Amino acid sequence: MLFNSIEYLIFLPLVFIIYWALNGDLKKQNILLLLSSYVFYAWWDWRFLSLIVYSSLIDYIAGQRIEQAKNQKVRKRWLLLSLISNLGLLAIFKYYNFFADSFAGAMSTLGWQVDDLTLNIILPVGISFYTFQTLSYTLDIYRKDFKATKDWVSFFTYVSFFPQLVAGPIERASNLLPQVESKRSFSQKWFNDGVFQISIGLFRKIVIADNLAIYVDSVYANPEIHNSSTLLLATVFYAFQIYFDFSGYSDIAIGSAKLLGFKFNQNFNFPYFSKSITEFWRRWHISLSSWLKDYLYISLGGNRKGIKITYRNLMLTMLLGGLWHGSSWNFVIWGAIHGIALSSEKYIFSWKKINSFGFLGTIYTFLIVLLSWVFFRAQDFGTATAIIKEIFSFNFIAPYVGNLNTLVTGLMMLILGLLFDVYVFRKKTPLEEVGGNMSFYKLGVSVSIIIILTILFYSTSNNFIYFQF
Amino acid sequence: MKKALKLVVLILVLSFIVDKVVYYSLNKLSDKVLSGQAIGKLNQYLFQKDDLNVIAYGTSRANHHIDVSLLDTSSFNMGMDGSSLAYSSTLIKLLPKNKKQTVIWHIDPKKVFDSNYDGEDIKGLVSKYHRNDIIQSEINKVKQNNPLQLFYWSIDYNGKAFGILKNLIRPNYDFKTYNGYDPINVSQTQKEIFESTLEKKDAVECPEDINASFLAKEYIKSVKLFCEQNNKTLVMLTSPTYNPICKEQYLKLEQMLKKLNINYYNYSEFFISNNSLNYWKDKTHLSTKGASLFSEALKTLFTEKGII
Known part of the structure; x- marks a missing residue:
């Protein structure tokens, strides 16, 4: 089920009403959340529910066994089982064709012809997200940072909780599971926060991102026929499209969770205002970058084993982070660019004894x-x-316009979205708390205006970009 | 919880009121707009349709290829970018009863034989959803209405507000001299783009199973019936294509329309024996020069056949 669908518009209020009508009965509320999360996922393809159940079951058992184990060997064995089971699923469903293809390509460059090894595999929606989420549970128990739960309903609900199931934020067990296990009470402030954030998220996604997508898609469909200015404009638009698309999704997820009495961590914090790539990664897809830092970068040794190993760890983390997004070399290169930039910054910051490039840093960061x-x-x-070659050929003549009405709508909405971002950024109030700080009438008027703007300017819904990951 | 309910009611009431204010304001403004594709051209058609003798319908190919002024002094080209069978057939059904008129309907086999065709192009008429019963019922019939439209009427103007304001303040053209035909003057850049696309070899797979979609057939039959009952002469045609492929489809369309007893003329290969890059903007759209040659040929044919 998509957040920007009529189905979700009915589903969420329905779950909300039944959920709070259960009058604080925790067990019943969790069963309702578990069932509704499975319905939410099955709306897309019920067959892949089995993967979520399998993943949940393995980690539920592994978590308990790791905690109960008396010696380190047994603990390690159960952790390995969890890692192999979860990453194995990911390897089969997400990366099998990529590696088979790359292998065949490598063989053919050596002169050996290999038969087509690829399989017709459907990528289950959200597999990268819930795999990382459940892994954080067993890893934390292994590190003795977290206690295993004995309530399977709570654990299964934690893994499949619908607001974050298919595209995050990747909520760690240490944040979400205790909330699932404890009694929740209705909070008017959280309700207001949630309503406002959902409406902003919808606006960001279906008004800004989807309008920009029309131009971006048409240019990137045939890049070879476009000049430098068109390709540059489409790439700038894409930068904002993906930001508003994914942050919009996160807004709806965080807002929906708040309506049900759950507090997710912030996932985006105005990343394009960053003054360095290092800062960018503290503001962009925060739940993934902090996951990679805590479970990959630090596990590899972080910055504790000398400068060379630190750079290696940074590069490895970013390369794998790139690969997490999709099974293509392009994502690896994307990760490599960020890895090189992060390593260079680390070197320059320690050499010059600075921690930012100031105002110029914002421009440099955006360009990278x-x-x-x-x-x-x-x-x-x-x-x-x-595309890069064409942009750097500086053939900056008049750009392709396409449908002028769509372009103007996209631009105007982008400006509106950016102005709102600047306003919230300057106010220093996280977007997650804006709604709750408004008066009753101010909130009502604001949400009504957002609804009308959305109705007037929404574009036909594309899938959320991060669904493919 | 009571306060939450109050907030929801407040949002619904406020947004409902604002929606109606916006909707009626846009109605007022859009009625004054007579230029621009989405609203202006449709308005002009609705204002003039009862007095016209010849009207051409169809996709952007109809819009850019048929110079209706050569066919009759009282004529209009209602071809529209992105439109297809649902859009055109609905507009035809808005024509006055019992006035003698010639309906030229441009058709491409690709849409007719597209089994996934769902009439989505009818959304181009959504701005009149709450103002025209025929349009509303045709949109509902193919389930292309938005359920939220029952509550929020401004959805009718989704994506059109800036266009309305722009065309109100600065019309694209003078509607008094506009007959809906938009010839394409090909720029040097467009020419270069076309040449570079010709160098690319597209692998086009023609479907083996060629069956007209149920919906397409229904639209064609309903238009035929409407024309028969309302004193209209229906002519269907396919305009030239740079390099017609999947010729089986053209043949099948011809057979299908013959069976339905509809006059159909296939001009897809019109330029094949005497082609020039100057006749084209791209593989499916003629330039002004190409369209002018094609329209002349149409005029000759229609005169010979006694259609005009």
């Missing part, structure tokens, strides 16, 4: 991010390099 988005968006490596 922009360059990396070309690889993220382009069909393949060849297309991405051709």
Whole structure:
């Protein structure tokens, strides 16, 4: 089920009403959340529910066994089982064709012809997200940072909780599971926060991102026929499209969870205001970057084993982070660009004894991010390099306009979205708390205006970009 | 919880009121708009349709290819970008009863034989959803209405507000001299783009199973019936294509329309024996020069056949 569908518009209020009508009966509320989350997922494809149940079951048992184990060997064995089971699923469903294809390609460059090894595999929606989420549970128990739960309903609900099931935020067990296990009470402030954030999220997604997508898609469908200015404009639009698309999704997820009495962590914190790539990664897809930092970068040794190992760890983390997004070399290159930028910054910051490039840093950061988005968006490596080559040929004549009405709508809505971002950024109030700080009437008027703007300017819904990951 | 309910009611009431204010304001403004594709051209058609003798319908290919002024002094080209069978057939059904008129309906086999065709193009008429019963019922019939439209009427103007304001303040053209035909003057850049696309070899797979979609057939039959009952002469045609492929489809369309006893003329290969890049903007759209040659040929044919 998509957040921007009529189905969700009925589903969420229905769950909300039944949920709070259960009058604080925790067990019943959790069963309701579990069942409704499975319905939410099955709306897309019920067959893949089995993967979520399998993943949940393995980690539920593994978590308990790790905690109960008396020696380190047994603990490690159960952790390995959890890692192999979860990453194995990911390897089969997400990466099998990529590696089979790459293997065949490598063999053919050596002169050996290998039969087509790829399989017709459907990528289950959200597999990368819930795999990382359940892994955080067993890893935390293994590190003795978290206690295993004995309530399977709570655990299964934690893994499949519908607001974050298919595209995050990746909520760690340490944040979400205790909330699932404890009694929740209705909070008017959280309700107001949630309503406002959901409406902003919808606006960001179906008004800003989807309008920009029309131009971006038409240019990136045939990049070879466009000049430098068109390709640059489309790439700038894509930078904002993906930001408003994904942050919009996170807003709806966080807002929906708040309506049900859950507090998710912030996932986006105005990343394009960052003054360095290091800062960018503290503000962009925070739940993934902090996951990668805590479970990959630090596990590899972090910055504790000397400067060379630190750079290696940074690069590895970003390369794997890139690969997490999709099974294509373009994502690896995207990760590599960020890895190189992060390593360079680390070197310059420690050499010059600074921690930011000031105002110029915002421009530099945006340009690096922009360059990396070309690889993220382009069909393949060849297309991405051709686009970059064309942009740097400085053939800046009048750009392709396409449908003028769509372009103007996209631009106007983008400006509106950016002005709102600047306003909230300057106010220093997290977006997650804006609604709750408004008066009753101010909130009513604001949400009504957002609804009317959405109705007037929404574009036909594309899937959320991060669904494909 | 009571306060939450109050907030929801407040939002619903406020947004309902604001929606109606916006909707009626846009109605007022859009009625004054007579230029621009989405609203202006449709308005002009609705104002003039009862007095016209010849009207052309269809996709952007109809819009850019048929110079109706050559066919009759009282004529209009209602071809529209992105439109297809549902859009055109609905507009035809809005014509006055019993006035003698010639309906030229441009048709491409691709849409007719598209089994996934769902009439989505009818959404182009959504701005009149709450103002015209025929349009409303045709949109509902193919389930292309938005359920939220029952509550929020402004959805009728989704994506059109800026266009309305722009065309109100600064019309694209003078509607008094506009007959709906939009010839394409090909720029040098467009020419270069076309040449570069010709260099690319597209692998086009023609479907083996060629069956007209149920919906397409229904639209064609309903238009035929409407024309028969309301004193209209219906002519269907396919305009030239740079390199017609999947010729089986053209043949099948011809057979299908013959069976339905509809006059159909296939001009897809019109330029094949005497082609020039100057006749084209791209593989499916003629330039002004190409459209002018094609329209002349149409005029000759229609005169010969006694259609005009």
